[in-house]
Amino acid sequence: MVPSWIVIGAVTFAIMIGSFFITPRDVKWFARLSRPRWLVFEPLIPIIWTVIFICGAASANFVWQKNPGSLITWVLMGLYLLLEIITIAYIPAMLRWRSLRVGEILGSVGVILGVLLTLSVLPISKLAALLLVPYLVWSPVGTYTTEELIQLNPQDA
Template sequence: MKARWMITAVSAALFFGGSLFTSLRDPWFQGLQRPNWLTFEFLIPFIWIFIWICTTISAILVWEKSSKQSRPWLLMGMYAAIAILTSAYSPIVVEFRSLFGGMIVGGLATLMVYILAFLVKPISRTASWLFLPYAIWGIIGTYLTWVLIQLNPGVGR
């Protein structure tokens, strides 16, 4: 039970830490031209909360299904790396005004999600399937950032 709370707390700090320092509500970011099809932007924070819940449950399942002798520290490190990359998106985009940098960290996090989902599958199929929301949204988010780059040439490179 203690491990569950510890994983949840660390996951929340890593996953949402970037939002404590930077907000995508920044006037510069809000002033960027957006694609016409982006009618669901108000849902994005809720999407990320859902993704965080799924990845945190996945990490807990992997931790609990591992034997006490062979705790999956490398896998936990990968979960942490995904959370840190996810959290880095906002500061990179807003503070450095780099949509390109955001696209790189978002794409890298998504790639790591696919790799980690494959690696945890032998431990827990459920933990692997819990990556599906991130795997889908990661592609959409990375594509959306690429579209923002195209719609705002010379801005955010």
Template structure:
């Protein structure tokens, strides 16, 4: 039997790795050539920020699993964690494939609301699991706002 922390860790790594394989170099070039807000001085730190958020999300899921391992509702919550991760991971792929910052903004906002719902639900199971989701809940609106600002700076790509 695979330990829960390993299964959750593998799922957490697999989703973005699989989805990011569908991003072509043309997609990436399109995104890199977009204008960004002048105040976006921390863009180089964004991959590290997302890495931390994914680690904390996996750790949160692990805490929820360990609180009630194998229960039907716990499996439903694991599916909810997976849904939130898929939405987060689809942001870049779908936005780049559609060449639409508006689509990215919508996906970013959707991910935030799904994450907020998940955080509220897990708060009654594990307060640690809740607090591990807080970095995502703080970062997601910033990322969504950056995308919205980029819409204003790149109206052709909105």
């Protein structure tokens, strides 16, 4: 039997990598947008999200290990998966529709789902909940940044 951490890691990695194949080619639109002056960390964003997804996968593995195969565990795995898909969908959806508002909506949904997931896993594993804190900290930063982009580029909202 394949260890759960390998399965969870492989699913996380596949979704992350899969996003590169579904990202629309029209990144010129996003590249030409005005950025806030304080957005000096933009080159680090892929690294930051990679760390966050690793923490999320580790969190999911701790939850799975507490009660493998139970209905509640499967529901929580579905929530982890939904959170990753919503997070990964931010760039492709925003580019496809050339709409910063789409990104802001997906970011806001991700923040809410992240909070709900964290509160749901807290009674199961404090460590699993703690591993979701990077998402809870960073996701609102991304959503706020998108709102700032809307203010600087209202024609692209």
